[in-house]
Amino acid sequence: MTRYIEIAQSEFVHLVRSPFKTISLILFGAAVIYGCQNGYDLFKTHSNEIISIQANNDKSIANMILQYEEIEQGILDKPRRDPTIPYWAIWNTPSHAFKYPSPMIVFSLGQSEQYGYYKRVTNWSTIFDSDLAEEIANPERMAIGTLDLNFVLIYLTPILITILLFNIGGLEKDLRFDNLIYLNNISKERWLLARFSFYYLLTVILLFMLITPYALFSGILQSASLEFFHLLFIISLYLLIWFTxxxxxxxxxxxxxxxxxxxxxxxxxxxxxxxxxxHQISSLKYPTNYMTDYLDVSRDQSNKIFELPSETLREELLKAFPSLQTTLYATDTSMNKAIINRSLSGLVNMLNKDVARTIEWSSEKKNKFIKSFSRLNPVIYFQNEINALTDTDYYAYKRYRSDIQEMIDIKINLILEDTWNKVTVDKEKYIQYVESFKKL
Amino acid sequence: MINIILNEWKMLVRNRVFIYLTIFFVLSLSLVVWMGINQNSAQQEYRNKAQRHVRTQWDNLEAMNPHRAAHYGSYAFKPNNLLNSMDGGINDITGNVIQLEGHVQNEIVYSEASQSLSISKFGKLKSSLLLQYVIPLFLIFLAYGSISNEKETQRLKLLIFQGIPMTRLVFAKSLSIWIYGLSLLLATVIIQSMLISSDPEVFRRLTLLVFSYGSYYYIITSLATYFSARLKNNTSALSAILATWILWTIFLPKIWGNAVEKIHPLPSRMAFKAAMKEERSKGIDGHNPSDKRREKLKNKYLTEYKVDSLQQLPINFDGIVMQEDEDYGNLVWDKHFGSNYTILQKQKGLYQVSGLLNPFASLQSASMGFCGTDMIHHLDFLKKAEDYRRVLIKALNDKHAYGGSKTGDWGWTVDSTFFRSVQGFSYKSPKINDQINHYLIDILFLLWWGLLVTFMIKLNTNKKIIL
Incomplete structure (x- = not known):
């Protein structure tokens, strides 16, 4: 043990005397801080944007409540889009689906720049709407990529290790006195192992020391401590592979x-x-999806629904939503076209859900194909593992799409139930609508 | 000089590892070019199929009101440039489909990157990946010891005593390795040209690519040879050139890329949409009959046609309102998207300035630009798609207004003969001659670096300094 400590001490002296290595370490440290800061900035931007949207929504809701009060008091005439009708009341209930950033985003931006993180949801929304596009950004900058901790760890750390280790044992060989070392009752492997251990510990400790303050600032230790310790474990493991x-x-x-x-x-x-x-092989096997199936639903197939006679639509609606059987309108024999028209989003949503399943399934096939290469190359595995931990990978956004779909379903169910029950919306009912979306 | 170069080549050719590596490189480049072209053709075919599918739907539209057809709209699918097979540029991360419809200007969506897990941070294995990262590194490996080896074995003194000027020796060693890099580059370009069409535009772009990559290889080999001559041993030379390479290819592009976004910030999507909405609300609301500006327009037309009511108008006023709404919306779009495009171009310009310190940034920008896969080409596609949207919607609104229907007659329809008469969307990538001004700065900085390293060798590699 004493010998290992001696080797570590002399290695420290070697490191301090090597300006190239010292400067590299300082640069690497700066890159870690810069990467974490980028993540922290994005975390703050997303959080603030969400807060700002919520504030706007609250303002719209307050205005709507005021409008109800004025209508009820007879001060205001009902506007063209009558808010006492459930359809328009729900339309006027501002509800956004948010992809709340995990504080762990500080350590990996992952695929967060590829997707939108807020969406205004209506009964006509789908999970592939164009307003779910990513934030406005310079595409060339996005193609070059952002320097986040994930990039620093996965791509730059092996370069740092190369700089730190390339002359460990090599310098002695260059100057041809390596055999002298082995005369000191230590094998080549043990001697190198001791020196490598020093650099492994140095790199791991440096990384931990630099990222822990960010974990403290962004509240990770309070809200995502398990994920943070998992990240530390992944960092140690990943570095161990490169050192080996x-x-x-x-x-x-x-x-x-x-x-x-x-x-x-x-x-x-x-x-x-x-x-x-x-990347190239997966693109050859699974070309970019132009989403024509989805486009067909959003235009042609939806149009076909709109052209069906009201009687057929009523039957289709009763078939698709059996709970409507017990509503007031279901027991009524007269035809009310307005009720049918306001219910059509229910049928279109079902088509959208079917096509979404197909699209998600084809993306999943591509993902399975990509994952099958993990054994061949741990780099992609670790990259996606960190993205998963920071809730910024493909699946995090798939879950977000599911949340959006859930919100659409709730909106549609409320519209159908209340429209078919001929409910008149007043201030109290509107507040109920607001509350039902806030729960999501 | 030529004798030294030939001698260097003889020594290289005698090395079996070098021969095997060369064979490996040529085969890899051929395979990569072939894969790139295949992937590009398959994607292009898939894209054409999608565009045809959408057009067929449009051609076969049943009789409907023109305004309903404007809501039905169309789609533009972003085509792949022929040289996308060489450098994909931004194509993996930008969307591919844009919906073209009345009232709204949609955004391009469905990027490849959003359809799967993250894979490579450096892009697909296309020839540009090998030409930008692998070959320069190989040239570094060949060049870093070119002079320092001679110094370590004391052969350098012998060469100098034979009367070879030191500077000429350094140049010759550097050029011999540069010629090797250039040969690999030319092999790639020749294979590429053989496998794709012999369009003169493609030839012009390939020539510019050869110039850009050739200049970069000259810079990297000259610098590696310079370090080899100036630094005390192999290890120092290798450390210095590798550190430079890492700084140029990994660090600086990302750091400067982020910095330019902070210097010229783009608005957030929410702020942008709110500003657009606010401005749009000042125009006519095509679907709101109680709108005051609509009243003004109505009075103008009633006076012009000398009638008392909209029903008496020989045209359909609804179509006029819709087009007025469009024209105003177009002005708003031009202002706001125009401002974004200006910011994006400022960001690009500022990024290109980093070529002063980093020739790799100039190479990357030039490579994407000459392959037609950079932001300039992307914005051109978006602009053309928007231009087409305006033509399409105007044709529909004009038909609505002047096609023979009366105001309020929303049941009036036109049949597919009319829809077929509206031309479909077709897009041709701009000619490089018209776009070259965007890349002059990249070419200039590559030339500047070429001159800089030449002067560095000329001024700092005489025998007094080296020996």
Whole structure:
């Protein structure tokens, strides 16, 4: 043990005397802070934007309540879109579905820049509407990517390790006194292992020290401590894999330059070439979906519904929503076209849900294909694992789409139930609507 | 000089590893080019199928009111440029489908990146990935020891005593490796040209690509050779050039890319939409009969046609209102989207300025631009799609207004003959000659770097300094 401590001490001296390594470590530290700060900024932007939308919604709701009061007092005439009709009352209940950012987003922006995180939901909404597009951003900047902690960890840390380790054991080989070392009653492997352990601990401790303050500032330790400790475990494991690979390079290498060439080549293969190849192959196998099935539903098939006679539509609605059988209008034999027209979004929503399932299923097939390469290349696996932990991966946004769909369903059910029961909406009823969407 | 280059090549060719690596590179590049072209063609076919599908639906529309057809609308699918197979640029992360309809200007949606888990942070394995990352690194590996090896083995002194000027030796060593990089680049371009159409536009773009990549390879090999000459040993030379490469390709593009967005910030989607909505509300609301501005327009037409009521008008006033609404909406769109486009172009310009410190930024920008997959080309597509939307909606509104129906006659319909007469959306990528001004700065900075490293070698590699 004493010997290992001695080796660590001399390694520390070696590190301090190497300006190239010291500067690299400082730059790396700066990159970690910069990456976390980027994540923290995005976390704040998303949170503030959501708060601002909620405030606007609250203002609209207050205005609507005032409008009800004025209508009830006879001060105001009913507008063209009569708010006492359930359809228009629900239409005028501002409800947004939000993808609340996890505080863990500080550590990985993941795919968050690819998707929208708020959406105004109406009974005509779908989970593929164009208002779910990502925030307005420079596409070239997005293609280059943002420097977040995930990128620093997955792509830059192996480069830092290369800089720290390429002459460990290599310098001695370059100056041809490596055999002198092994005369000191230590094997080559143990000697290298001791030196590698020093750098492993140094890198891990540096990362932990730099990211922990961000975990404190953004409230991660209070609300997502499990995820945070899981992230620390992933960081340790990921670094261990790279240190192990580089250990074998140094054990069998012929000198500093040879080590550096091999290390940077391994990085190139695992971080650029293999992910690029998987990306290309998956695009060949699963081309970009132009969503024509969805477009067909939103135009042609919806149009066909609108053209059906009211009697047929009434039957279709009763079939699709059996709970309507017990409503006032269901027991009424007269035809009320307005009620039928206000119920049509229910039928269109069913078509949208069917096509959404097909689209999600085809995306899932592509994801399975991508995941099947995890064994070949752990880089993509770790990248997506961190994105999952920070709630910024594809599945986090898939869950968000499910939440939107749930909100659409609730809106439609309320419209159908209250329209078919010929409910007149007053202030109290409107507040009930507001509350039912707030629960989501 | 030529003798030294030939001698360097002889030494390279004698090295079996070099030969195997060259064969590996040529095969990889061929495979990657072939895969890129295949993927591009498959995607393009898929896109054409989608566009045809939408057009067939339009052609076969049953008789309907023109305004209903405006709500039915159409879709524009973003086509892939031929050279997308070489450099995908921003195509993976931008949307591919834009809905074109009355009253609203939609955003382009359904990007490839949003349809699956995240894969590569450096893009697909297309030839640009190899040409931008792998080949320069290989050139670095070849060049970093070119002079320092000679120094370490004391051969350099022998060469100098034979009367070879030091500067010429450094240049010759650098050029011999640069020629190798250039050969790989030309092999890629030749394979690419053989597998795709012989369109002169593609040829022009490929020529510019060869110039850009060729300049970058010159910069990287010259700099690596310079470090090799100036620094004390192989390890120092390799460390210095690798550090530069990492800084150029990994650090600076991301950091500067983020910085330009902060210097010229874009509005948030919510602020942007609110501003658009606010401004739009000042125009005519096509569907609201109680709108005051509508009343004004009504009076204008009644006076013009010298009639007392809308029913007496020989035209359909509803169509006029719809087009008025569109014209106003177009002004609002031009103002707000125009402002966004200006910001985006300012951001691009500022990013390109980083070429002064980072030639890789210039290469990346030029590569995307010459392959027709950068933001400039993307914005051009969006602009053309919007232009088409305006033509389409105006045709429908004009038919509604002047096609023979009367005001309020929403049951009036036109049949598919009319719909078929409206031309479909077709898009051609702009010619590079018309867009070259956007990339002059990239070319300029690549040239500047080429000159800089040439002067660095010329001024700082004489034998007094090196030996």
């Amino acid at each position: 690979a580089f250990f074998f390079i140094n054990v069998s290498g012929n000198g500093s330059s040879d080590h550096a060439l091999k290390m940077i080549s391994v990085w190139l293969v695992f971080c650029i070439i293999i992910p690029g190849a998987i």
